[in-house]
Amino acid sequence: MLGRFGFRASQPSVRHQSAGAAAGEMGLTTSLFNSTNEAPEISDEELEKLALYQMLAGVPIARDQTDPSVQYGKQLFQLAGCHNCHRFNIQTSNTVYPELNDQLIHPFTDLLLHDMGEGLADSRPEFSASGAEWRTTPLWGIGFLGTISPVRQHYLHDGRAKSLEEAILWHGGEAESSRNKFVDFSKLERASLISFLESL
Numbered sequence: 001m002l003g004r005f006g007f008r009a010s011q012p013s014v015r016h017q018s019a020g021a022a023a024g025e026m027g028l029t030t031s032l033f034n035s036t037n038e039a040p041e042i043s044d045e046e047l048e049k050l051a052l053y054q055m056l057a058g059v060p061i062a063r064d065q066t067d068p069s070v071q072y073g074k075q076l077f078q079l080a081g082c083h084n085c086h087r088f089n090i091q092t093s094n095t096v097y098p099e100l101n102d103q104l105i106h107p108f109t110d111l112l113l114h115d116m117g118e119g120l121a122d123s124r125p126e127f128s129a130s131g132a133e134w135r136t137t138p139l140w141g142i143g144f145l146g147t148i149s150p151v152r153q154h155y156l157h158d159g160r161a162k163s164l165e166e167a168i169l170w171h172g173g174e175a176e177s178s179r180n181k182f183v184d185f186s187k188l189e190r191a192s193l194i195s196f197l198e199s200l
């Protein structure tokens, strides 16, 4: 199956991602990851509920969309080609949950892997994803990071970037030309693009 979840898109569903996290982060077994002969610590029914809770979690509504700086930033986001990976729209298909069917969502990701260059690479390839490939991070809700963590914000897969600007400057590989366009923008243009990101 095609991977969708995790930094390297290595898990095909919220259920698999959750079972992987239960095993990897908490040492809890499920029917998906169980190397013992014992019954899993999290039952299938519990795992299903855990996944459904996350699948139905609401997304914060974008703010300040009529603010001129935000609107200008949105244009610049497109001008720099950010939207080629951080895609505005995805149409959901049909699932067993009617609430999630056929919805137009705005996650600002294509859910695909991209070679982001040597600067972001590590030496931990997963399945067919190389050490330089990362799944495009969804940007919806990103403006709330300061509310969740007022003292210090961390961006990118290893939290190395302390600001949105720094996160953009780390983009390389397939995103190099986007990064360079951002660098060539004027100070005002860069600030507008950041205010657009903060409105998401």
Ligand code: HEC
Residues within 6 Å of the ligand: 077, 080, 081, 082, 083, 084, 085, 086, 114, 116, 120, 134, 135, 136, 137, 142, 154, 155, 156, 157, 158, 164, 167, 168, 171, 174, 175, 178, 179, 182, 197
């Ligand atoms: C070729 C695809 C691609 C393009 C083009 C691209 N990005 Fe990204 N972006 C990514 C990937 C992949 C990541 C995750 C990288 C990582 O975590 O190491 C990312 C991460 C980010 C993050 C950090 C998100 C977080 O929560 O950690 C921000 C912010 C961001 N991109 C903004 C932008 C902006 C603004 C532009 C345009 C100037 C842009 N990106 C262009 C693929 C792209």
